[in-house]
Amino acid sequence: MNAIVTPQPKPTLVIVGNGMVGHHCVEQLVERGALARYDIHVFGEEPLRAYDRVHLSAYFTGADAESLAMCPADYYGRHGVHLHIGEAVLQLDRTAQEVVTAAGRYRYDHLVLATGSFPFVPPVPGAEGCSRLVYRTLEDLDRIREAAAGARRGVVVGGGLLGLEAANALKLLGLQAHVVEFAPRLMPVQLDVDGGAALRARIEALGVNVHVARATQAIVPGETYRYRMNFDGGEYLETDLVVFSAGIRPQDALAREAGLALGARGGVAIDDRCVTSDPAVLAIGECASWNGGVFGLVAPGYTMARTAAAHLMGEQGAAFGGADLSTKLKLLGVDVGSIGDAHGATPGARSYRFIDEANASYRRLVVDADGKRVLGAVLVGDNSYYDTLLQYAQNAIALPADPASLILPQGEAVPALGGDSLPATATICSCHNVTKAAICSAIDGGCTDLASLKADTRACTGCGGCAGLLKSVFEHELTARGVAVDKRLCEHFAHTRQDLYHIVRVEGIETFEQLLARHGEGPLGCDICKPVVGSILASCWNQPIMAPSLVPLQDTNDTFMANMQKNGTYSVVPRIPGGEITPEKLIVIGQVAKKYALYTKITGGQRIDLFGAQLHQLPNIWAELIAAGFETGHAYGKSTRTVKSCVGSTWCRYGVQDSVAMALRIEDRYKGLRTPHKLKFAVSGCTRECAEAQSKDVGVIATEKGWNLYIAGNGGMRPRHAELFATDLDNETLIRYIDRLLMFYIRTADKLQRTSVWREQLEGGLDYLKRVIIDDSLGLGAELESQMQHVVDRYECEWANALKDPEKLKRFRTFVNDQRPDPGVRFVDERGQRRPAPQADNPPLVEEAI
């Protein structure tokens, strides 16, 4: 007998606040299948869905609001969560269990408050308008940008974490930035006196002026700048705008008016399950007060979000037990780390300190009275020590005989804790709270590569800081399970690309056959190993890729030196260095395109792509282009593609260096260089970054003093911002570093590995790379430079070379025994140009122009 089931309306869960923590709570609920149990409504006061507040200053380096969003635009809709953005909750009616917005009243069965915090602005007389800016939301940033128009100098009041971020933002806007801090040092919460001093020295070296122990009394009209800030003791500082970043206060107004219990210093009081004094109401993040304290970091907020989601789903355990406020940051490019009891406040605590005044580096290790355990640490200038120290502190690992060794310079490598020495409870990824035990169980569950392990556990998908540790744990655990980590290139070579590179160099091997005979298996190789070896041979010896021994190794695009398109025709891309082109050359491109009826399109790399050429047409097309002074653009190769540039100081009123000249120099030097994957460059003439250098493998941005070098950025499928590698370089040093970097990449990268992935998987990370390239820690510098010079000296335009050789040209025939073009290639007209006709074998999905 079937009972008649009346569908019960699901209880309603309302989440007030759509910041990072509120969003994380939704994610946690979605993952736990909460939509089957609740009807979920989310209210956000801001006009945008949740975005990454931690990286706000990226908004001034090219990131738009959308790229800062925490989830794709359709995330909420796809999961059936009702998102009300731009709809502030004005009142909380606990008796009726309703929230009130300007649009109406919404009933709730359960409520989560995730309203965050607001910036505290000290009551300084005269602070209003442009002199009373704050730094918290994207709208705040728009206001700062507005105020910065026509401004020369900006002051941030507050030298904490957010204040320094704000100072960075002002600097990015092109202002002379000043930081005014009330306390006698920067970041007084996280750093001690010496740490604050080292940070100050580093930040001042970057051109940010720091004023500590200053209390602002009043803001009055200025003489040289818009405003004058008067300090205690009669000193003053003039500025065009003032950003207040003097701490945050929990946004607890709704709760306060609704009569919920509050913490002693504000914030909605919660218990270990994030439940407030009303059992139907939970609070998480910066609006909540746990044990009398409010946490101003995102990680504890995420932990609360997980706790709240678990509670709402009736799960046991997962109580919120406070948060570790250890933090690892990069402020204005400076490494800052603070772990546990950084100030040595624990009774009996003793410290080890390392101070390097020459390089403004500082490290402090705080140990317990017995000298057995790490209690805390402070790092300024080099965070490569952080992961190991954090593991010591969090897992109470016994200190080595000489604890100072943990913070002393180690030359080559920091003594990292290997994956094997950590207990199962050790947290590997703190962003997603993944323990070593969780990683082991994922491996037992069948994850045999890093990518699936990351997808399965979400480890290393937050800040990425645990990449090295995760890899170490993963490889150790695999080995412990008797699984060999398979690094074979293919069935013919039991070597990695790196191994083969070294073999080719050391043994001076110049052909595929030699390499296969000595180190491979089988008679012929395959379409995996042949192009890889072809690329290695070209990188090492830079023979023309049309050399008879290399031809059979190339993928079709390299073989025919053009890019095959879907209908078997090719696109042709002449090099247009730096995107600079004369009218005469533009006309030639137009004439060639017209003569051969080629479809033309401007590329993202500032050049012109000509589509639809058949094999037999390529030599004639290139003969005409070369006669007009063009060279091949290597668009077909795993090699240097383009150096994008803005117009720079020669024309632009903002430009501080000649970015076009530098782009030309770089493109001319590295053109034709064969690399594990394609390589893109850009040079911007000022910090406005019009050339988008921070999305390139190698990005160069002009400064007043020279060039800043960024590396390992990427656009495409997996965008990655480039990382600042070195600052204020002169021309020669810049080229020297790029020489070394690229050769080191060619030596050590895996097959088809872009610089971004290579850099992420490089053990030791950015700091290791800096030591190799800048400090020359491996003593390789001169060798890498001379290898690059060798390649540069042997450059020859491959197309010019091929056109001189009838033997090479004979390949460029559609049919070896017939003059006709391929009758299978058909075009139709569209918007005044040709495009491939739909294929008979693959019927088009949409017929055009019905």
Place this chain on the structure above:
Amino acid sequence: MSTANRWQTLCTRQDLVAHSGVVAWHGGAQVALFYLPGQAQELHAIDNHDPQSGANVIGRGLVGHLMGELVVAAPLYKQHYRLRDGQCLERPGEILRTWPVRFNGDWVEIQS
């Protein structure tokens, strides 16, 4: 012997590129010729038409050796076809036409 089995001249040895492919026109068909000096069978003829892309590109694929078989990788989507019988390694139902070919002196001959 019927006329269907006769050998026809297609091109010369000079037209071929060692360890690689070229394409010949053969009465309306496009024949990809792969010349692998040193292999037991030096010369292979296989249909130039790639059924997955619909383009005539097989002759521009890379030849290799996989699991004991000579293969060509289609240049657009990289699926592999056995040179001896045209069998696609990734799609069991997909077979490219192959032709018997031989050298007659310096002439390349195909059996149609």
